[in-house]
Amino acid sequence: MEKYEMEKCRITPDWDPWDAWYTRSEKGKYELTSVELTVTNLCNLRCEHCAVGEQLVEKDGIPIPIDFILNRLDEIETLQTISITGGEPILSPKVVKETIIPLLKYAKSRGIYTQINSNLTLPLSRYEDWIEDVDVLHISYNYRHAEDFYRMAFGNFRKEVSFEVAKSLFERMKENARTLSKAGIFVSAESFLSPFTAPYIVDMHQTIQEMGCKRHEVHPLYPSDFAKGMSLLTLQEYREAIIHLLDHRHPDLWILLGTLPFFPCSNQDEDLTLWKRIFVDESNVTARQDPDGRNRLNVNVFTGDVVVTDFGDIPVLGNIYKDSLTEVFERWLAHPVAHKYHCYCQQARCTGPNILVAQTYYPDWVFKERKALITLD
Structure with missing residues (x-):
C-alpha cells in the first residue's frame, strides 16, 4: 500500500467521515482530516438564506494552479475528506474541467471521501460525466413548492427573473435529484430551520424522501452574509421543530442533525431527553459533531486564504502560498477562540458547539x- 492509501467504507449513520468525533475520541486530539475548497464565487441563484452571499461575484478571478493545490493536499497525511463548494461549483464548465475533475481524480487515487455542494438546477448533462466519482452530492432543500423557491432563491437577485424560469429550475432540481439517486448517487438534502421552514419541515422531509435522497440534513439558519437579517428560531421553537420531525419522519431516510444547538451539559431536562433520543433511542438519526475548526479548514482557490469556515467571522489564519495546511491547523488549535469552544465530553459523545x-x-x-x-x- 502507498503511504496515503486508506480503506474506504460505505457512508452510513454509523460512519460519517466528516464527523469530528472519530479522530478526537480515538486519537485524544483533533487532526486535520478534512479540507473544504471554495472553487468559485459564481452562482445562478441569490438565495435569501445564503451564508456566503456577499462573496458572490459576476466574474471569477484567476485560480491557483490545481497542481499547487494538490501538492498542498498531498502534505496532509491525515486527510480523509475533501468538500467542494462555492458559489455554484458546476456553473462554469472551466471550473469543472480544470479544478473539480482533477480534485475528484486525486481524491479517488488516495481513497479520500468527497462532497460537492450544488443547487442541482443545471441540466443533468452537466453532471453525468464525473458525478459517479463523488461520494456525497449535497443540495439545499427549503421549499414547499415553486413559489417558495422563487421568493427564496432569487430574494437577492439584482436582475428580474420570471416565475416561469424559477419554476423550471425548481422542477429540474427535483428531477435531477430523482434521476441521480436512482443511478446510485448519494444525494444529501439539507434544510435549515427558521421561523418560515420549521412549520413545514415534515412536508419538506417527505419531498426529500420522494426525491430518493439518502439523507436529510437539518441545520440552524446561520446568521451570516445574506442571512444576517433573517429571523431566527428560539431554542424552544427549534427543539419543538426537531421533535416534530422525529415524531413524523420516514424511518428509512437518514436524518443528520448538524450543528445541533443543544448540549448534554444543559440544565434543562428536555435537552437531555432530546440528546438521549437522538444518540440512543432513534435509528437512522445522527448528530454530527461540528467539523469546522475541529478537523476541517476552508481554502479559497483564488486567494489561497485559509479560514475556519467559508461563512464564519474568524480572521484569515494563513495562506497556502506560504503555509502548509497542517501548520495552519496547528496555529488554529492554539487560537483563543479554539480554546474557548473546543470542549469535550467522552461519556456524552460531545465535542462542543459550532462557533456561530x-x-x-x-x-x-x-x-x-x-x-x-x-x-x-
Whole structure:
C-alpha cells in the first residue's frame, strides 16, 4: 500500500467521515482530516438564506494552479475528506474541467471521501460525466413548492427573473435529484430551520424522501452574509421543530442533525431527553459533531486564504502560498477562540458547539467549565 492509501467504507449513520468525533475520541486530539475548497464565487441563484452571499461575484478571478493545490493536499497525511463548494461549483464548465475533475481524480487515487455542494438546477448533462466519482452530492432543500423557491432563491437577485424560469429550475432540481439517486448517487438534502421552514419541515422531509435522497440534513439558519437579517428560531421553537420531525419522519431516510444547538451539559431536562433520543433511542438519526475548526479548514482557490469556515467571522489564519495546511491547523488549535469552544465530553459523545451557534444562542456560557449531565451507553 502507498503511504496515503486508506480503506474506504460505505457512508452510513454509523460512519460519517466528516464527523469530528472519530479522530478526537480515538486519537485524544483533533487532526486535520478534512479540507473544504471554495472553487468559485459564481452562482445562478441569490438565495435569501445564503451564508456566503456577499462573496458572490459576476466574474471569477484567476485560480491557483490545481497542481499547487494538490501538492498542498498531498502534505496532509491525515486527510480523509475533501468538500467542494462555492458559489455554484458546476456553473462554469472551466471550473469543472480544470479544478473539480482533477480534485475528484486525486481524491479517488488516495481513497479520500468527497462532497460537492450544488443547487442541482443545471441540466443533468452537466453532471453525468464525473458525478459517479463523488461520494456525497449535497443540495439545499427549503421549499414547499415553486413559489417558495422563487421568493427564496432569487430574494437577492439584482436582475428580474420570471416565475416561469424559477419554476423550471425548481422542477429540474427535483428531477435531477430523482434521476441521480436512482443511478446510485448519494444525494444529501439539507434544510435549515427558521421561523418560515420549521412549520413545514415534515412536508419538506417527505419531498426529500420522494426525491430518493439518502439523507436529510437539518441545520440552524446561520446568521451570516445574506442571512444576517433573517429571523431566527428560539431554542424552544427549534427543539419543538426537531421533535416534530422525529415524531413524523420516514424511518428509512437518514436524518443528520448538524450543528445541533443543544448540549448534554444543559440544565434543562428536555435537552437531555432530546440528546438521549437522538444518540440512543432513534435509528437512522445522527448528530454530527461540528467539523469546522475541529478537523476541517476552508481554502479559497483564488486567494489561497485559509479560514475556519467559508461563512464564519474568524480572521484569515494563513495562506497556502506560504503555509502548509497542517501548520495552519496547528496555529488554529492554539487560537483563543479554539480554546474557548473546543470542549469535550467522552461519556456524552460531545465535542462542543459550532462557533456561530454558541455566539448566537449561548453567549454567556463558558463551555469548557461545564460538564455533561448525561452518560450514553
